Amino acid sequence: MICYLNGEFLPLSEARIPVLDRGFIFGDGVYEVIPVYRRQAFRLAGHLARLGRSLDAVRIARPHDDARWAELIRELVAHQEHDDQSLYLQVTRGVARRDHTFPAGVTPTVFMMSGALTLPPADVLTRGIPAVTQTDNRWFRCDIKSTALLANVLLRQAASDAGAGEAVLLRDGFLTEGSASNIFVVRGGTIRTPAKSHLTLPGITYDVIADLARDNALPYEQCDVHETEVRAADEIWLASSTREILPVTALDGRPVGNGVPGPMFRRMYELFQAYKDIHCPPAG
Numbered sequence: 412m413i414c415y416l417n418g419e420f421l422p423l424s425e426a427r428i429p430v431l432d433r434g435f436i437f438g439d440g441v442y443e444v445i446p447v448y449r450r451q452a453f454r455l456a457g458h459l460a461r462l463g464r465s466l467d468a469v470r471i472a473r474p475h476d477d478a479r480w481a482e483l484i485r486e487l488v489a490h491q492e493h494d495d496q497s498l499y500l501q502v503t504r505g506v507a508r509r510d511h512t513f514p515a516g517v518t519p520t521v522f523m524m525s526g527a528l529t530l531p532p533a534d535v536l537t538r539g540i541p542a543v544t545q546t547d548n549r550w551f552r553c554d555i556k557s558t559a560l561l562a563n564v565l566l567r568q569a570a571s572d573a574g575a576g577e578a579v580l581l582r583d584g585f586l587t588e589g590s591a592s593n594i595f596v597v598r599g600g601t602i603r604t605p606a607k608s609h610l611t612l613p614g615i616t617y618d619v620i621a622d623l624a625r626d627n628a629l630p631y632e633q634c635d636v637h638e639t640e641v642r643a644a645d646e647i648w649l650a651s652s653t654r655e656i657l658p659v660t661a662l663d664g665r666p667v668g669n670g671v672p673g674p675m676f677r678r679m680y681e682l683f684q685a686y687k688d689i690h691c692p693p694a695g
């Protein structure tokens with residue numbers, strides 16, 4: 412696999428960074444995961460805008476403008492064998508003697524790789540996945556897409572240990588998001604999800620769902636979602652760049668609604684697939 416590191420395209424197995432990289436020492440960096448359909452980056456402008464906001468929030472200088480990022484991404488995608496890819500991009504503060512304070516005059520480390528996008532298979536979409544609730548014990552800047560993901564990793568592992576595919580996070584009795592996804596509930600025909608805040612990552616898939624709900628006049632609200640509403644939901648979905656939209660059909664061992672993916676999910680899933688076809692059309 413060909414990756415990109417600090418200005419060079421090279422085999423992943425040959426890419427090296429110094430152990431004093433602050434990404435390694437402190438998790439001092441930010442990242443993006445961009446889905447690529449038919450070799451076209453999906454909602455690239457949204458991903459690059461979020462990357463810019465993450466970099467500004469952690470005070471790392473933007474290494475490239477959007478036009479240059481788009482060029483580098485196109486070239487990386489062209490190097491891969493698969494048409495549908497999951498592109499990972501990370502920027503760390505760079506390499507310096509270990510000291511919590513920002514080092515002076517350091518160049519950020521820029522790394523990108525892209526592999527096959529493996530979406531949930533058809534049987535998983537028709538069954539849905541089990542999830543478990545967990546207390547959201549992360550920091551108060553979950554809006555920054557930071558590489559420091561230890562809390563998310565522990566929450567996801569707790570879900571996995573319980574035989575579940577995602578942790579649905581609750582903070583002070585209210586839904587925030589998943590360990591690596593945004594969460595939607597459907598109750599009485601209305602789609603509900605928390606509004607953007609410092610407590611959740613502003614998902615790009617989340618934005619697509621909002622656009623599709625608006626454009627198709629589906630009842631949709633961004634509002635506080637209490638734990639009782641999550642537990643009484645007719646449908647629960649998760650959404651992310653690597654899983655698209657996926658129904659959660661059991662929560663903490665109890666069925667969600669009828670325990671099968673609901674009609675609102677099926678409608679949104681179809682709209683999402685059609686949107687992909689329009690925005691990342693087949694070549695020619």
Ligand code: PDD
Pocket residue numbers: 444563588589590591592593611612613614615616617650651652653
């Ligand atoms: N994660 N919330 C969290 C905490 C996430 O980590 C992610 C995505 C999302 C969904 O965002 P988007 O729709 O832009 O992918 C929400 C990626 C896929 C990851 O860390 O691998």
